[in-house]
Amino acid sequence: MRIGKKTDAASATGSLFARIAYIVNTIIPTLQKPRGLHGAPGSFTTALTTYQTALSITGKGRLVYLAASTHSNSTGAVIIEIDGASVCMGSIGTTSGVLWFPDNSFPISYSGTFTSSGNSHLDLSFKESLVIQLKCNQGIGANVCWQYEDE
Numbered sequence: 001m002r003i004g005k006k007t008d009a010a011s012a013t014g015s016l017f018a019r020i021a022y023i024v025n026t027i028i029p030t031l032q033k034p035r036g037l038h039g040a041p042g043s044f045t046t047a048l049t050t051y052q053t054a055l056s057i058t059g060k061g062r063l064v065y066l067a068a069s070t071h072s073n074s075t076g077a078v079i080i081e082i083d084g085a086s087v088c089m090g091s092i093g094t095t096s097g098v099l100w101f102p103d104n105s106f107p108i109s110y111s112g113t114f115t116s117s118g119n120s121h122l123d124l125s126f127k128e129s130l131v132i133q134l135k136c137n138q139g140i141g142a143n144v145c146w147q148y149e150d151e
Contacts, residue, residue, distance in 0.1 A: 041065070043145040047136050051079060054144050055132040061150035063124040068092045068134070068144045076142030081131040082124060092142055 004015020010025050011018040044054030063080070069092065070076050076092040124130075136142035 041145060041147045043143060044132075044134060045141060045143045046134055047139050047141045049135060049137060049139050051077075051133040051135045053131060054134045055130065055146060055148075057131075057148070057150070058129045059150055060127050061125070061130065061148050063122050063126070063130060063146065063148045065147040066122055066132070066144065067146075068142065070136065070143075071141030074136055074138045074140035074142065076134065076136045078144055079131075079133040080124065081129070081133070082126040083128045087124065 002015050004017040006017050008015050008018040008021065010021035012022045013019075014022075042055060044052070046052045046054075063082075066078070066080070068076065068078050068090075078088075078090050078092065079086055080088040130148060132144060132146060134142055134144045
């Protein structure tokens with residue numbers, strides 16, 4: 001193998017400089033970028049009985065935390081869409097405002113208040129988009145809180 005020149009065209013089989021250029025141009029950009037918290041935790045409240053978009057973002061990342069609660073004797077529902085597909089639809093019950101995922105079989109949250117050490121940590125990765133929708137069934141009020149990381 002020859003060393004070549006810094007100006008050699010990128011090539012997987014060429015000179016040493018060509019191989020380095022190939023790695024820099026084609027392999028390094030595909031590696032996982034470090035993730036970091038995206039700003040402050042978010043929240044959204046509605047009293048509407050139709051689904052409202054609480055969060056809509058594009059890009060790669062991971063939904064880390066989700067919690068929901070209702071006001072008074074109200075119930076509600078949350079939909080999580082990842083990369084254009086609904087992956088979770090859960091109800092917010094009247095008992096302590098519990099949010100259940102999926103299909104009312106697994107409680108992931110017992111509080112609508114964000115805490116970094118809460119018991120409703122998730123690990124839902126997305127490559128293109130994340131959408132969270134919320135509705136309140138009785139029109140009294142429902143709240144959702146979240147935290148996500150992005151690349």
